[in-house]
Amino acid sequence: xxxxxxxxxSPSEKKRPALRIAMGxxxxxxxxxxxxxxxxFLWMVATSLAPAQAMFSWPPRWFYGQLDWSSYFIxxxxxxxxxxxxxxxIHCFGVVLGQLLISALAAYAFAKLKPPxxxxxxILFLLTLMIPAESLLxxxxxxxxxxxxxxxxxxxLISTFWGLILPTVVxxxxxxxxxxxxxxxxxxxxxxxxxxxxxxWLIFRKIVIPVSMPIxxxxxxxGFITTWNSFFWPLIVLxxxxxxxLMVGVQKMxxxxxxWNVIMAVVTLTTLPTIFLYFxxxxxxxxxxxxxxxxx
Amino acid sequence: xxxxxPKRLPTDFFDRLLSNQTDDQxxxxxxxxxxxxxxxTAEPPADSPPPPEALPAKSxxxxxxxxxxxxxxxxxxxxxxxxxxxxxxxxxLDDLIPRTTxxxxxxxxxxxxxxxxxxxxxxxxxxxxxxPPQVPPAPPKARIPGLESLEMPPEHLDAAPSAEPPARxxxxxxxxxxxxxxxxxxxxxxxxxxxxxxxxxxAPPEMPLPPEEAVAAEPTVLPEEPAAExxxxxxxxxxxxxxxxxxxTAPIATDLAHTRIQARWQRSRRKPKLPKMAxxxxxxxxxxxxxDQFNVLFGDLSRTKERFVFNKMHRAALVFLLPGFIAFSLxxxxxxxxxxxxxxxxxxxxxISTFIGFQNYARxxxxxxxxxxxxxxxxxxxxxxxxxFWLPILLSVFINELRLGRGLFKFVFFLPFLMPTVPAAILxxxxxxxxxxxxxxxxxxxxxxxxxxxxxxxxxxxxxxxxMVYIWKxxxxxxxxxxxxxxxxxxxxxxxxxxxxxxxxxxxxxxTFPAMRTVVSVMLIITIINTLQLFTEIYIMTNGGPMNSxxxxxxxxxxxxxxxxxxxxxxxxxxxxxxxxxxxxxFRLRRLEPGGx
Numbered sequence: 089x090x091x092x093x094x095x096x097x098s099p100s101e102k103k104r105p106a107l108r109i110a111m112g113x114x115x116x117x118x119x120x121x122x123x124x125x126x127x128x129f130l131w132m133v134a135t136s137l138a139p140a141q142a143m144f145s146w147p148p149r150w151f152y153g154q155l156d157w158s159s160y161f162i163x164x165x166x167x168x169x170x171x172x173x174x175x176x177x178i179h180c181f182g183v184v185l186g187q188l189l190i191s192a193l194a195a196y197a198f199a200k201l202k203p204p205x206x207x208x209x210x211i212l213f214l215l216t217l218m219i220p221a222e223s224l225l226x227x228x229x230x231x232x233x234x235x236x237x238x239x240x241x242x243x244x245l246i247s248t249f250w251g252l253i254l255p256t257v258v259x260x261x262x263x264x265x266x267x268x269x270x271x272x273x274x275x276x277x278x279x280x281x282x283x284x285x286x287x288x289w290l291i292f293r294k295i296v297i298p299v300s301m302p303i304x305x306x307x308x309x310x311g312f313i314t315t316w317n318s319f320f321w322p323l324i325v326l327x328x329x330x331x332x333x334l335m336v337g338v339q340k341m342x343x344x345x346x347x348w349n350v351i352m353a354v355v356t357l358t359t360l361p362t363i364f365l366y367f368x369x370x371x372x373x374x375x376x377x378x379x380x381x382x383x384x
Numbered sequence: 385x386x387x388x389x390p391k392r393l394p395t396d397f398f399d400r401l402l403s404n405q406t407d408d409q410x411x412x413x414x415x416x417x418x419x420x421x422x423x424x425t426a427e428p429p430a431d432s433p434p435p436p437e438a439l440p441a442k443s444x445x446x447x448x449x450x451x452x453x454x455x456x457x458x459x460x461x462x463x464x465x466x467x468x469x470x471x472x473x474x475x476x477l478d479d480l481i482p483r484t485t486x487x488x489x490x491x492x493x494x495x496x497x498x499x500x501x502x503x504x505x506x507x508x509x510x511x512x513x514x515x516p517p518q519v520p521p522a523p524p525k526a527r528i529p530g531l532e533s534l535e536m537p538p539e540h541l542d543a544a545p546s547a548e549p550p551a552r553x554x555x556x557x558x559x560x561x562x563x564x565x566x567x568x569x570x571x572x573x574x575x576x577x578x579x580x581x582x583x584x585x586x587a588p589p590e591m592p593l594p595p596e597e598a599v600a601a602e603p604t605v606l607p608e609e610p611a612a613e614x615x616x617x618x619x620x621x622x623x624x625x626x627x628x629x630x631x632x633t634a635p636i637a638t639d640l641a642h643t644r645i646q647a648r649w650q651r652s653r654r655k656p657k658l659p660k661m662a663x664x665x666x667x668x669x670x671x672x673x674x675x676d677q678f679n680v681l682f683g684d685l686s687r688t689k690e691r692f693v694f695n696k697m698h699r700a701a702l703v704f705l706l707p708g709f710i711a712f713s714l715x716x717x718x719x720x721x722x723x724x725x726x727x728x729x730x731x732x733x734x735x736i737s738t739f740i741g742f743q744n745y746a747r748x749x750x751x752x753x754x755x756x757x758x759x760x761x762x763x764x765x766x767x768x769x770x771x772x773f774w775l776p777i778l779l780s781v782f783i784n785e786l787r788l789g790r791g792l793f794k795f796v797f798f799l800p801f802l803m804p805t806v807p808a809a810i811l812x813x814x815x816x817x818x819x820x821x822x823x824x825x826x827x828x829x830x831x832x833x834x835x836x837x838x839x840x841x842x843x844x845x846x847x848x849x850x851x852m853v854y855i856w857k858x859x860x861x862x863x864x865x866x867x868x869x870x871x872x873x874x875x876x877x878x879x880x881x882x883x884x885x886x887x888x889x890x891x892x893x894x895x896t897f898p899a900m901r902t903v904v905s906v907m908l909i910i911t912i913i914n915t916l917q918l919f920t921e922i923y924i925m926t927n928g929g930p931m932n933s934x935x936x937x938x939x940x941x942x943x944x945x946x947x948x949x950x951x952x953x954x955x956x957x958x959x960x961x962x963x964x965x966x967x968x969x970x971f972r973l974r975r976l977e978p979g980g981x
Contacts, residue, residue, distance in 0.1 A: 094875050095785040096891060098882050107888075114782050121779070122796045125856065129799065131822045132811050147825045186711075194708035203701030204694070213708065216716040218969040220917050222938045223958040226945045227723035228715065230733060236714060255715045263708070288700030317804040319920045320938075324946065335806040339924060348814050355807040366802050377861060378868040 186257030776862035
């Protein structure tokens with residue numbers, strides 16, 4: 089019999105009739121809940137495969153005799169998916185690279201190099217954790233509109249990738265996590281590099297980065313998912329339809345009043361990649377969710 | 385005299401200190417230090433101040449060997465000596481080195497040079513004060529280090545010798561040799577004594593204080609300075625042996641006397657304030673500060689006793705921090721300040737902005753809609769906690785009991801969380817569609833009169849519907865976290881509890897609850913914060929909802945800023961939201977510190 093971690097109940101308790109009934113009822117309940125959780129997905133796929141005229145039939149049915157794939161073609165034609173996905177990918181990679189680079193450098197400096205006034209700077213960085221994103225949106229919009237400042241020679245970054253990416257590369261949370269990770273790195277590792285004559289940058293690139301790859305991957309995937317799903321800031325900063333990210337583009341498409349089967353096809357196409365990615369990076373995502381306790 | 389004072393240590397001083405020198409060499413070195421600091425001048429008798437020529441003919445640069453100053457009158461540099469320092473020491477070299485500045489360095493005598501220019505010396509007998517300056521020094525008695533009996537009458541007391549010299553010159557036993565200094569703080573009445581001088585001779589011109597000592601010298605001390613200077617400046621001829629002695633020790637001594645360290649030390653040793661009218665004040669024991677006050681800024685550096693040195697690592701650190709600093713200042717700190725700034729303005733980005741003080745905040749206070757958004761957010765948060773908070777806890781505990789399908793159930797519940805918020809909200813908008821949604825179709829299976837329930841169009845229901853979506857979307861995430869917490873419980877603890885006869889409820893109470901408590905409290909705070917910041921779901925599903933029934937803070941801010949173009953007011957609302965969340969976030973930060981979730 090394969091070993092599995094026992095839970096609260098002991099084997100003898102599991103044989104008690106009252107608990108057996110409770111477990112049975114619980115299993116039933118959890119199955120119902122799982123079904124309730126899954127029904128929206130089924131409904132999403134069912135609608136996307138339903139014919140257009142079925143959208144206004146009552147009562148709605150799950151299956152209309154044949155699968156109608158036309159909504160996907162319409163969706164692909166009406167929504168410039170390629171553009172949106174391209175924009176989203178650039179957005180995600182830019183944010184992830186920027187976030188990881190800045191956070192890793194800063195966290196390594198805080199953890200191992202101990203600069204003067206480092207504690208003060210760290211506190212200043214971490215204070216931004218307390219600022220909700222909503223509070224920063226308006227001033228950030230104004231800053232991006234005339235970057236870096238109004239009374240200086242400035243550029244308008246609204247509806248550009250710079251305006252989209254730059255404000256989200258600051259991540260005090262990543263600094264916090266990475267700093268606690270770097271502090272646990274043995275200093276001998278770094279001193280060994282120093283003895284061999286590495287510059288600090290070489291130590292960082294050749295020793296610290298490879299050693300901390302696991303956590304960087306977790307944080308990177310999380311940053312990617314968060315950025316992929318982000319909606320509020322792209323909604324504000326992007327005015328040009330050619331620059332829309334996937335989420336903004338989908339929402340704008342819904343506002344134009346497409347029929348529901350097309351919309352559901354779009355929603356399905358938007359959802360599938362993330363679920364596919366989950367299967368690829370399952371280990372990292374689960375670990376990341378648990379590790380950071382953070383919301384995607 | 386002040387101009388002659390050297391400013392810097394010799395470059396090789398610390399090397400010499402730290403190298404393994406013989407005791408004799410070290411003695412010479414330290415002796416030279418002491419000599420420099422104890423500059424002999426004579427005290428003029430109080431009643432009849434002698435003419436300057438009558439003073440001992442020793443220049444300032446000149447030093448005295450300790451063995452010759454046994455009975456001589458020794459004064460110190462008056463600009464440094466606010467207070468006479470008396471005290472008996474067993475080991476004068478130890479006394480020279482303040483407790484706080486000991487260095488761990490090789491060599492028996494490898495200690496830091498005295499930070500304090502004055503060597504604590506024993507009190508002079510009262511008659512020493514009136515010995516004529518011309519009296520040659522007595523033959524040497526003390527050997528190297530030879531400072532046991534340096535005598536030093538507190539010169540500023542001599543101005544009024546009849547007042548209470550004996551009281552001042554009492555030797556106060558020090559509890560820790562070399563650590564405590566006896567400071568008899570002169571009352572102002574005594575300081576004012578130069579009137580006696582002025583009767584006999586014109587007041588000497590004031591010498592400007594060197595900048596280092598401007599801090600150290602207190603106003604009450606200043607008057608005595610001119611009194612001490614004439615003797616020093618008016619010593620034309622030195623005794624024949626003096627130049628030789630000076631020549632030996634000058635290279636070190638000249639450089640030693642006033643270093644930055646000394647100046648800092650003096651700054652840290654300000655005199656305690658005394659009541660103005662006090663005629664006599666008992667000697668006050670002033671302990672040197674426990675830490676080098678300069679290094680307090682740099683935290684534990686003061687504990688390691690190392691001077692802060694900006695090395696290659698620090699330079700690299702600053703370079704590494706530069707991108708973060710720039711990014712944070714441009715995209716966090718500056719916008720935050722700008723938002724705060726704007727909230728006090730009637731702000732028009734292209735037109736003229738006018739400062740209106742707190743009017744935006746006052747407007748928010750009288751804005752019914754703002755209070756409604758707060759109520760909606762609070763009600764939303766309450767509903768999520770009431771309906772959805774216990775669900776993942778229960779589910780994770782139950783899933784943990786299952787023998788089969790743990791991963792499957794976790795994955796199924798986690799699926800909604802994987803779905804991005806925007807498609808999820810759109811999907812639910814369709815599901816909850818009043819006319820053709822599947823939810824109403826399922827309701828229609830029940831015998832209800834009107835199956836067309838306006839989930840998102842009924843003002844009474846809309847918020848509740850969004851709560852349902854929120855719970856659907858976030859339960860799986862919470863299950864994952866709670867499961868991790870449950871997995872951290874050592875199962876042998878359950879077994880031990882069973883062996884001790886614990887019932888099921890006992891096991892929950894003793895083992896499960898304590899393990900889950902931290903996680904649950906963290907989740908509680910995160911849930912509150914996230915629900916208060918809710919935007920995307922509401923924006924997509926109702927956009928503030930039927931008759932503003934789902935308007936929350938974020939959507940209201942968004943509308944004010946980008947729909948009504950009232951950016952100043954929206955900024956004020958943002959600041960209010962920030963203040964509200966700040967209080968909660970402080971808890972979150974504190975929880976995050978130990979384990980990172």
